[in-house]
Structure formats: structure tokens, C-alpha cells
Amino acid sequence: MSQHRPLKSGDHVYLIDGSGYIFRAYHALPPLTRKSDGLPVGAVQGFCNMLWKLLKDMKAGEKPTHLAVVFDKSEQTFRKRIYPDYKAHRPDPPADLIPQFGLIRQATRAFNVACVEQSDFEADDLIATYAREAAAVGATVRIVSSDKDLMQLVRKGIALYDTMKDKEIGEPEVLEKFGVAPDKVVDVQALAGDSVDNVPGVPGIGVKTGAQLITEYGSxxxxxxxxxxxxxxKRRESLIQFAEQARISKLLVTLDQNVPVDHKLDTFLVDEPRASDLIGFCKTMEFSSLMRRVAADLSADAAAIDPIPVEVKGWPPEGGVATPAPAPAAAPKAEKAKPAAAQPEVRPQASASSERLRAIAVKYDDYETVTTKDALERWVERIRQQGFVALDSETTSLDPMQANVAGISLATDPGQACYIPVGHRAGDGLDFSGAEIKQLPVADVISLLKPVLEDPSILKIGQNLKYDLLIFRRLGIEVAPIEDTMLMSYALESGLNGHGMDELSEKHLGHKPIAYKEVAGSGKSAITFDKVPLDRATHYAAEDADITLRLWMLFKERLAREHKTTVYQTLERPLVPVLANMECEGILVDRAVLARLSGEFAASGAEIEKQTYELAGERFNIGSPKQLGDILFGRMGLPGGRKTATGAWSTDSDVLEDLANQGIEFARKVLDWRQLSKLRSTYTDALPTFINPETGRVHTSYSMASTSTGRLASTDPNLQNIPVRTEEGRRIRTAFIAPKGSKLISADYSQIELRVLAHVADIPQLRKAFADGLDIHAMTASEMFGVPVKGMDPLIRRQAKAINFGIIYGISAFGLANQLSISREEAGSYIKTYFQRFPGIRDYMEATKKTARETGYVETIFGRRCHFPRITSPNASERAFMERASINAPIQGAAADIIRRAMTRMPAALAKAGLGARMLLQVHDELIFEAVDAEIEAVKELVKNVMEKAPEPVIKLAVPLQVDARAADNWEAAH
Known part of the structure; x- marks a missing residue:
């Protein structure tokens, strides 16, 4: 930056938060090393690409006249003198990032962009000072950052710009985030504190409460x-006790807008990069792709420009540098081109037999490690010619929202597969032997794969492909159309076996794949996949793609032969992208609510514990089953005790419930204590750990093939099992919230399984009651006990409700007796009376059991098949369990099918109506949406309509479906 001229009104000043750029670049891309010496350069390359893109993407009217990248020079700033513990808990930067800090500053200068840093001040202070000076003369300021600490600077003429989201952050966005205008942000931050920077704040006060207080009191x-x-x-005491701490916190978060800067704004005038400097730097760093783009843009002859020397602090590391990587494996042999099919679902290979696929042996040496652009281009061309490809991604985590990509595998024919490493790194792997890792930059791989993976004429095949869709989406690739072998297996063999790739391979192909622990270790010696040596990584990953392709060929034929293509194509495959979208959206969770509930549950638990000790007459470990059993059945001598295989008394929930139903207060207290402890450990303490640091939301994962009836299962975290029958469980749902200006909408099927039962079992009384809109439980009670519906005793209705739902699950007299706290004889009498009043239900149950025994499976009204291979087991207990499950499966399965059909139709229906609502969660018979306030009523009406008509046109139910939809600020209030 050699040009100077005074800043004037109308100029555009861009101030880039250098630290934010560095860490975004480091975390956005997999690790990359310079192949000549192993120098880590991933963050440098990412920084260069981001800076180049920023410079090239600016619209004509927004191009900067003045530009600077502002860095932190050191951690020792004036704030440390105010509060020595400021930023004390920040971890050291990653070891492979440290040598890149200096290189990034050199890269900035190579771009001919001002590189600014100053001792005793943070980059944010320098940015604040320059922004104030520029705005004072009428210049427009754009701070290239999304850092919340810089939002206090926003005002007329000064805005933040988030390049990752291509979004400007002005006063409305600051108000949405903090609940106050920018000039009050520091007051809210002083109250809320910042755990990352170790700003203490006031205990018990978060951003939301802080905003309310500042809005009410002004400052x-x-x-x-x-x-x-x-x-x-509590709030009053905290504010009084920690007043001085709040004042210190405000000093720490307030940016200094009057730094005596070493560099003046007029020296930041934008100038074209010098080709010799920028191309020379790219050559030295071995950034060939960026070098070509720069050379083309600057009309320079890159070959005539020499590399420029750069200084690298902290490199090479002790012990020397890596050695060159071995040459890549041979490329796949050229084959005669095959025309791409018009419809990617119809393939001649799909008719291949299991025997043929078994005969083609898995030969690891035939798999290719793709490390050059030419090799990848050959694979891409083969995919285009063939019209389908099996693919898989290897990552560093099971969480697709936070995992880093290690590599991608492809297969085009049985035995023909490759692995494309993009994020492997040396140092901690299993026997790298110091070898250099040769791999393509992820950006180059994306540019080549994106067109084919998004091509609608090319079929993409995967195993549990939902995970990979999320991984590729984070790389900017929307994979479609798709096939999923896990779901094909699920449609064919639900209840017969698991649907994991390894199990399917052994069962159908007679091949046992490499176990993950064989390549990545296990236990304390386990490593993430990005540290697995490339030869082992290729064997493992390419085999996954190869086996997936073979399974697809086998299952595609079977789906047609066994008449399950419709089930797969209407209930399974279309739901994959829908669930991927939902998982990506996530749901907001209020940490403060969870923290408060956790404290309250802890206090209640402690009080219950105290009462339990008083009832026992001694102190003991309430969490110890052995000590609890000794007190219950030893010292107290209570009846009903049974011992486990270890000889200890059983104190499981069934035992305690039985005692509690007999009026044993001690047992009830223990159950209450366990419930509170579980709520704390499973939800109020655990849920905050699942909040994604990038999105601020909780992203559950839905398992599509883990139940035999088609019901989805939620994991990591499980949001489907939050108790709704207890007050404490319902309070946890209040922590799930909508953002400001929006509401959560809960749309819930009313008694859907009873409605399905009325249809499939053809029960006249139930069908008429639903058609007339009657209270089904009151009607049942009236039929059974001969009491009028009007003025009915709530206890009688509750008993009828328990029987209605219990019958669906094959409840026994013992189970019903426990549930209603009545004798088994009375419960048995209720069940007998129920079947006398509704004989069609008994007929349905007997017919279903007979079918299951004869065929080994039952089916839903939509054709989903649920297998029960052990229904003829000689073990009476197992046989009875299977019979109950077979009775329930067609009912629960049909209900699951209905909500699946609704979910697959919902995105298109919302889009067609021009509504921006987002579907966030599915919890059994309930769907949760997030919608802006202005669209609430329209969304509720549309959602109800789609859900209630979901069975059509395949099935016209004999009873109407009913959906209750409510909107509120949190999940519990909407439910």
C-alpha cells in the first residue's frame, strides 16, 4: 500500500478482522501441508482464498476505496492490567496453526493490502478507532466480521459483513441478537459476561435477562x-453483590475508539496486487490453483516469476520434515463409454445375482488412492459415462454438523473403487513412518465432484446416505438423486436383521469388511480417520463404496421381485433429504432455563433424599441398588423382594413401583429421586453440551431403520423421550424456544393409533365415535361400565383411556393393574368386558397373530412389512412378547407411515404456498415447526391440511384424522 490520499465523504472503508479470518480459514478446511517440506499451510491457503474472493466479489458500488486487515499482536493488552484473568482460560492455538500466523501476515502484504497490528491493543480496538475516524468524515465502513464484540460499533454508516453467509449485520440484526440497540450492547455484555474471554459478568444473568434489565433501567x-x-x-442480591464486577466487565468489553494508532487511514488506499509479489508468494506456498487464477486476472506470465523467500517462525519442527509420499496407484483402466441412461433408477446391473456379486472378490490392491487432478478427472468421466456411482465420506466425527472431512470414496463397478483423501494429516497415525501425505486440496475436489453429484441424470448410491448428505452440504454440494442401501434393506428385511453395511455384507455377499478399529484403533489408542495412513484408509473407505454398490445391485432386483419398490420409494427414500434438512435446521435451546431447572431439580432431589433418610432411619447411598435393597427387604422386611443373579436384592423400577402402589412411601420417594436425577443427567445438564457452537442450536439425529415398525428414533440427543406426563418433564420443554419474531408450532395427531385401529379392525363403535367427533375415552367408558358420558367421573374416563391405549400394545392384566393401581383380578375383568363390548378388536388380534405365525410377518395398510421370526419360539415368554408386538405393528407402523408421508410432502407444500416455515422436529405423532409471527395462522392451516390428508390417495381411512396445531414461544406452551 504505497498510495496516500486523505479520506473523504463517500469513500468505502473495509476493515477485515484478521483473527476471525484466520480461525475461519483454519477450521473451514482440512489440514494441508506444503508437499516439499510438510509445512502446514491450510490456514494460509484458506485465508488467501477468502481474501481473493472478497476482493473479486465486491459489487461496483461497494468496492472498497480503503482496505486493511487488522490483527492481534499479542495477548498482553491494557485489559490484562485491568483484570489479570482476562482471557486466562483460552487454550493455546493448535500447534500446526502457530507457524502459519506469520505466513498469513506475509500473504496480506503479498496482496498489497495493509497489514495492521499494534502492541497493547486488540485488533477490535484498532478497528473501532478506524471505524470512528472514517464515519466522522462521512465514509461508509464495513467491518468484515461476525464477531459479537464488534456489534457495539454498528450505527449509521458502520455495519458488519459476514462473508460466510453473505449477510450484512446492521442495527436490526444487533437488536435481534442482543435485544438492545448497538449503543447498549456493552451494558448487556457487562451483565452477561463471556466465558470464552473470561469476562465475569453478573452470575445468573444472561443476555436475554440483561437486555430486559437494560431496556427497563436505561443503562x-x-x-x-x-x-x-x-x-x-436472587437477581437483586447478585446485582448488589457483583456490582463492581459488572463495572469491571463493562471496561473489558468496551472497545477503545481512541487508540493512538501507528498507521493512518489514508495509507490504506486500495491498489492492485503486484504480480511478482502475489504469484511469487503462491509459488513459494505451492498454491497452484490460486496462482493460476491470479495470473489470469493480472494478465501475468506465472512461469516467468520466481518464488519469493518467506520467513517461517517455528518451522521446521524438532525432528526434521516429512519425506515425499509414494506415487499414486494406477488409474482405472479405460473402458468403452456407456451412454448415460435417461432414468437413473433403471440399470441392467441391478439384476445381478448374489452369486455373481460374491464371485467378484474384494481385492484391496485394485483400489486406487486418488491424489492427482488428472486421476480424479478420469473417475468423474467414468461416472458421467456410466450414470451412477456409489459414494461414501470419511470424517473425524459421528456428528455431521461438526465433523471434518478426511476423504471421499467412489465405486463405479464391483471391485472398481477409489479413495480421495482431502483432510489427512501426519504425526499421530498408526505407522505413518514419517511419510508425506499427498492429497488434493478439498476445493479442487469439490469443483470436480460438485457437477456430477448434483447432476439429476446421475444416480448417487450410499449406505445411510443422510449423514453424507449433511457432510456434502457443508462442502457446498447438494447431492441428488439418491438411493440408500440401508433403507432398501429396511424395506425388505425389517425385523430380520440389522441394516448396517458390515452385517449386510456378511449376510448377502459372504464378505466380512475391514472393521473400523482395524484401521483407526480402539479405546485409548483410537485415532480419528484423518490420521489413518492412506493405504489403510483407501482399503477401508473404497471397500465401503464397493460393498454399497454391490448391495444396491442386489437389493434393487429384490425390491421389484418382492413387491416392495413402492414402500421404499414412497416411505423411505423421499424422507432422507427431508430429515437431513431438519437435522441441519436444529432447534434453539435456552441455556438459562436449563441451568435454572437443573438447580431446582438438584434442590428438590436433596430434599427428597433427606426425607428418604428420615423414613429409613439412617443415612445411606440412595444411588446404590445394593444398599437400597438391603434396607427395603433386609432391615424393613418388605414383601415382594426378588434377588438378581448376583444374589443382591432387585431394586429396579418395577419392584419400586409395585411397592409404591402398595402405599410404601419410602419406595415412592426413591422413585421421585431417581426421576429428578435422570432429568438432570439426561436433559438439564446434558442438553447444553449438545448446543452447536456455530449455530447455537441443538441438532438431533434421526435413525430411520432402528425400529421394526417405521418409527423414527432420535439420538444425540434423544428429544423424543422427554417425559410429558410429569410437571418436571414438561418444564424441560419450555427450554426449547423460537427466535425473536417467530413462534414454534406443534402439530399433533389426535389419537392416531386408535383411529388406525378403528379402520383396520373395522370397529363400528369406534368409527362412529370418531366420525361424530366424540370423546373416545368417555365413549369407551360408557360402553364398558354403562355410565353416561355427561358428568362422567374423571377416574372412570382415565381407566378407559388406559385400556384403549393398552389394548393396542397387548397389555396384560398385570400391566393394567400396575398402571391403574388396582388388583389383577379387577384389571382382568376390565379387559374381558372391553373385548365383550368391542368383539371386533379381539377378532383382529387373533387374526393378526395367526397371520404372523403362518408367514413370519405382518404388514401395514401401506405395505410396510414387519418380520417376527421368533413368534413360534418354544420359549413361552418370548413367544408372548412377539405376539403382542405383531398385534401392535400394523397399527403403530401405519401411524408411522402416515406421518412419514406427511413429512415428505411438507417442504413442497410450504414452498408452493410461499411460506418460510421450517420443520424442525418429529416426536412420534407430533411435528414441530418454526415460523415467523406473520405466517403463523397460514402455516397452521397448511400443516393441518397436509397431515390430515397424508394417507390419500393410497388409502381413504374409514375415520377422519384430526391434527391439533398450536403456536407459542416455547415447545411446552405450543404442545
Whole structure:
């Protein structure tokens, strides 16, 4: 930056938060090393690409006249003198990032962009000062960052710009995030504190509460002066006790806008990069792709420009540098081109027999490690010619929202597969022997694969492909159309076996794949896949793609032969992208609510514990089954005790429930304590750990093939099992919230399984009751006990409700007796009376069991097949369980099918109506949406219509479906 001229009104000043750019670049791409010496350069390359893109993407009217990248020079700043613990808990930067800090500064200068840093001040202070000076003369300021700490600077003429989202952050966005205008942000931050920077704040006050307080009192000082007026005792005491801490926090978060800067704004005038500097730097760093783009843009002859020397601090590391990687394996042999099929679903290979596929042996040496662009281009051409490809991604985590990509595998024919490493790194792997890792930059791989993976004429085949869709989406690739071998197996063999690739391979192909632990280790010696040596990684990953392709060829034929193509194509495959979208969206969770509930549950648990000790007459470990059993059945001598195989007394929930139903208060207290402890450990303490740091949301994962009836299962975290029958469980749902200006909508099928039962079992009384809109449980009670519906005793209705739902699950007299706290004789009498009043249900149950025994399976009204291979087991207990499950499966399965059909139709219906609502969660018979306030009523109406008509046109139910939809600020209020 050699040009100078005074800043004037109308100029555009761009101030780039250098630290933010560095860490975004480092975390956005997999590790990359310079192949000549192993120098880590991934963050440098990412930084260069981001800076180049910023410079090239600016619209004509927005191009900067002045530009600077502002860095932190050191951690020792004036804030450390105010508060020595400021940023004390920040971890050291990653070892492979340290040598890149200096290189990034050299890269900035190579771009001919001002590189600014100054001792005793943070980059944010310099940015604040320059922004103030520029705005004062009428220039427009864009701070290239999304850092919340810089939002206090936003005002007319000054905005933040998030390049990752291509979004400007102005006063409305700051108000949405903090609940106050930018000039009050520091007051809210002073109250809320910042755990990352170790800003203490005021305990118990978060951003939301802080915003409410500042809005009410006007400023931090006014709030602290009038703290005694606060009505809430804990909040009042905290504000009084930690007033000075709040003032110190405000000093720490307030940016200094009057730094005596070493570099003046007029020296930041934008100038074209010098070809010799930028191309020379790219050559030195071995950034060939960027070098070609720069040379083309600057009309320079890259070959005539020499590399320029760069200084690297902290490199090479102790012990020397890596050695060159071995030459890549041979490329696949050229084959005669095959015309791409018009419809990717119809392939001649799909008719291949299991014997043929077994005969083609898995030969690891035939798999290719793709490390050159030419080799990848050959694979891409083969895919285009063939019209289908099996693919898989290897990553560093099971969480697709946070995993880094290690590599991608492809297969085009049985035995013909490859692995494309993009994120492997040396140092901690299993026997790297110091070899250099040769791999393509992820950006180059994406540019070549994106067109074919998004091509609608090329079929993409995967195993549990939903995970990979999310991984590829984070790389900017929307994979479609798809086939999923896990779901093909699920449609064919639900209840017969698992649907994991290894199990399917052994069962159908007679081949046992490499176990993950064989390549990545297990236990304490386990490593992430990005550290697996490339030869082993290729064997493992390419085999996955190869086996997936073979399974697809086998299952495609079977789906047609066994008449399950419709089930797969209407209930399974279309749901994959829908669930991927839902998982990507996530749901907001209020940490403060969870923290408060956790404290309250802990206090309640402690009180229950105390009461339990009083009832026992001694202190003991309430969490110890052995000590609890000794007190219950030893010292107290209570009846009903049974011992486990170890000789200890059983104290499981069934035992305690039985005692509690007999009026044993001690047992009830233990159950209450266990419930609170479980709620704390499973939800209030655990849920905050699942909040994604990038999105601020919880992203559950849905398992599509883990139940025999088609019901989805939620994991990591499980959001389907939050108790709704207890007050404490319902309070946990209040922590799931909508963002400001939006509401959560809960749309819930009313008694869907009873409605399905009325249809499939053809029960006249139930069909008429649903058609007339009657209270089904009151009607049942009236039929059974001869009491009028009007003025019915709630206890009688509750008993009828328990029987209605219990019958669906094959409830026994013992189970019903426990549920209603009545004798087994009375429960048996209820069940007998129920079947006398509704004989069609008994007939349905007997017919279903007979079918299951004869065929080994039952089917839903939509054709989903649920297998019960052990229904003829000689073990009476197992046989009875299978019979109950076979009775329930057609009912629960049909209900699951209906909501699946609704979910697959929902995105298109919302889009067609021009509504921006997002589907976030599925919890059994309930769907959760997030919608802006202005669209609430329209979304509710549309959602109800789609859900209630979901069975059509395949099935016209004999009873109407009913959906209740409500909107509120949190999940519990909407339910």
C-alpha cells in the first residue's frame, strides 16, 4: 500500500478482522501441508482464498476505496492490567496453526493490502478507532466480521459483513441478537459476561435477562444504582453483590475508539496486487490453483516469476520434515463409454445375482488412492459415462454438523473403487513412518465432484446416505438423486436383521469388511480417520463404496421381485433429504432455563433424599441398588423382594413401583429421586453440551431403520423421550424456544393409533365415535361400565383411556393393574368386558397373530412389512412378547407411515404456498415447526391440511384424522 490520499465523504472503508479470518480459514478446511517440506499451510491457503474472493466479489458500488486487515499482536493488552484473568482460560492455538500466523501476515502484504497490528491493543480496538475516524468524515465502513464484540460499533454508516453467509449485520440484526440497540450492547455484555474471554459478568444473568434489565433501567449504572428495587430476590442480591464486577466487565468489553494508532487511514488506499509479489508468494506456498487464477486476472506470465523467500517462525519442527509420499496407484483402466441412461433408477446391473456379486472378490490392491487432478478427472468421466456411482465420506466425527472431512470414496463397478483423501494429516497415525501425505486440496475436489453429484441424470448410491448428505452440504454440494442401501434393506428385511453395511455384507455377499478399529484403533489408542495412513484408509473407505454398490445391485432386483419398490420409494427414500434438512435446521435451546431447572431439580432431589433418610432411619447411598435393597427387604422386611443373579436384592423400577402402589412411601420417594436425577443427567445438564457452537442450536439425529415398525428414533440427543406426563418433564420443554419474531408450532395427531385401529379392525363403535367427533375415552367408558358420558367421573374416563391405549400394545392384566393401581383380578375383568363390548378388536388380534405365525410377518395398510421370526419360539415368554408386538405393528407402523408421508410432502407444500416455515422436529405423532409471527395462522392451516390428508390417495381411512396445531414461544406452551 504505497498510495496516500486523505479520506473523504463517500469513500468505502473495509476493515477485515484478521483473527476471525484466520480461525475461519483454519477450521473451514482440512489440514494441508506444503508437499516439499510438510509445512502446514491450510490456514494460509484458506485465508488467501477468502481474501481473493472478497476482493473479486465486491459489487461496483461497494468496492472498497480503503482496505486493511487488522490483527492481534499479542495477548498482553491494557485489559490484562485491568483484570489479570482476562482471557486466562483460552487454550493455546493448535500447534500446526502457530507457524502459519506469520505466513498469513506475509500473504496480506503479498496482496498489497495493509497489514495492521499494534502492541497493547486488540485488533477490535484498532478497528473501532478506524471505524470512528472514517464515519466522522462521512465514509461508509464495513467491518468484515461476525464477531459479537464488534456489534457495539454498528450505527449509521458502520455495519458488519459476514462473508460466510453473505449477510450484512446492521442495527436490526444487533437488536435481534442482543435485544438492545448497538449503543447498549456493552451494558448487556457487562451483565452477561463471556466465558470464552473470561469476562465475569453478573452470575445468573444472561443476555436475554440483561437486555430486559437494560431496556427497563436505561443503562448499567442506573440499574446498579437501583438494584434494590429488583423484585426477584436472587437477581437483586447478585446485582448488589457483583456490582463492581459488572463495572469491571463493562471496561473489558468496551472497545477503545481512541487508540493512538501507528498507521493512518489514508495509507490504506486500495491498489492492485503486484504480480511478482502475489504469484511469487503462491509459488513459494505451492498454491497452484490460486496462482493460476491470479495470473489470469493480472494478465501475468506465472512461469516467468520466481518464488519469493518467506520467513517461517517455528518451522521446521524438532525432528526434521516429512519425506515425499509414494506415487499414486494406477488409474482405472479405460473402458468403452456407456451412454448415460435417461432414468437413473433403471440399470441392467441391478439384476445381478448374489452369486455373481460374491464371485467378484474384494481385492484391496485394485483400489486406487486418488491424489492427482488428472486421476480424479478420469473417475468423474467414468461416472458421467456410466450414470451412477456409489459414494461414501470419511470424517473425524459421528456428528455431521461438526465433523471434518478426511476423504471421499467412489465405486463405479464391483471391485472398481477409489479413495480421495482431502483432510489427512501426519504425526499421530498408526505407522505413518514419517511419510508425506499427498492429497488434493478439498476445493479442487469439490469443483470436480460438485457437477456430477448434483447432476439429476446421475444416480448417487450410499449406505445411510443422510449423514453424507449433511457432510456434502457443508462442502457446498447438494447431492441428488439418491438411493440408500440401508433403507432398501429396511424395506425388505425389517425385523430380520440389522441394516448396517458390515452385517449386510456378511449376510448377502459372504464378505466380512475391514472393521473400523482395524484401521483407526480402539479405546485409548483410537485415532480419528484423518490420521489413518492412506493405504489403510483407501482399503477401508473404497471397500465401503464397493460393498454399497454391490448391495444396491442386489437389493434393487429384490425390491421389484418382492413387491416392495413402492414402500421404499414412497416411505423411505423421499424422507432422507427431508430429515437431513431438519437435522441441519436444529432447534434453539435456552441455556438459562436449563441451568435454572437443573438447580431446582438438584434442590428438590436433596430434599427428597433427606426425607428418604428420615423414613429409613439412617443415612445411606440412595444411588446404590445394593444398599437400597438391603434396607427395603433386609432391615424393613418388605414383601415382594426378588434377588438378581448376583444374589443382591432387585431394586429396579418395577419392584419400586409395585411397592409404591402398595402405599410404601419410602419406595415412592426413591422413585421421585431417581426421576429428578435422570432429568438432570439426561436433559438439564446434558442438553447444553449438545448446543452447536456455530449455530447455537441443538441438532438431533434421526435413525430411520432402528425400529421394526417405521418409527423414527432420535439420538444425540434423544428429544423424543422427554417425559410429558410429569410437571418436571414438561418444564424441560419450555427450554426449547423460537427466535425473536417467530413462534414454534406443534402439530399433533389426535389419537392416531386408535383411529388406525378403528379402520383396520373395522370397529363400528369406534368409527362412529370418531366420525361424530366424540370423546373416545368417555365413549369407551360408557360402553364398558354403562355410565353416561355427561358428568362422567374423571377416574372412570382415565381407566378407559388406559385400556384403549393398552389394548393396542397387548397389555396384560398385570400391566393394567400396575398402571391403574388396582388388583389383577379387577384389571382382568376390565379387559374381558372391553373385548365383550368391542368383539371386533379381539377378532383382529387373533387374526393378526395367526397371520404372523403362518408367514413370519405382518404388514401395514401401506405395505410396510414387519418380520417376527421368533413368534413360534418354544420359549413361552418370548413367544408372548412377539405376539403382542405383531398385534401392535400394523397399527403403530401405519401411524408411522402416515406421518412419514406427511413429512415428505411438507417442504413442497410450504414452498408452493410461499411460506418460510421450517420443520424442525418429529416426536412420534407430533411435528414441530418454526415460523415467523406473520405466517403463523397460514402455516397452521397448511400443516393441518397436509397431515390430515397424508394417507390419500393410497388409502381413504374409514375415520377422519384430526391434527391439533398450536403456536407459542416455547415447545411446552405450543404442545
Amino acid at each position: 448499567l449504572e442506573e440499574l446498579l444504582a437501583r438494584a434494590a428495587e429488583i423484585k426477584q430476590p
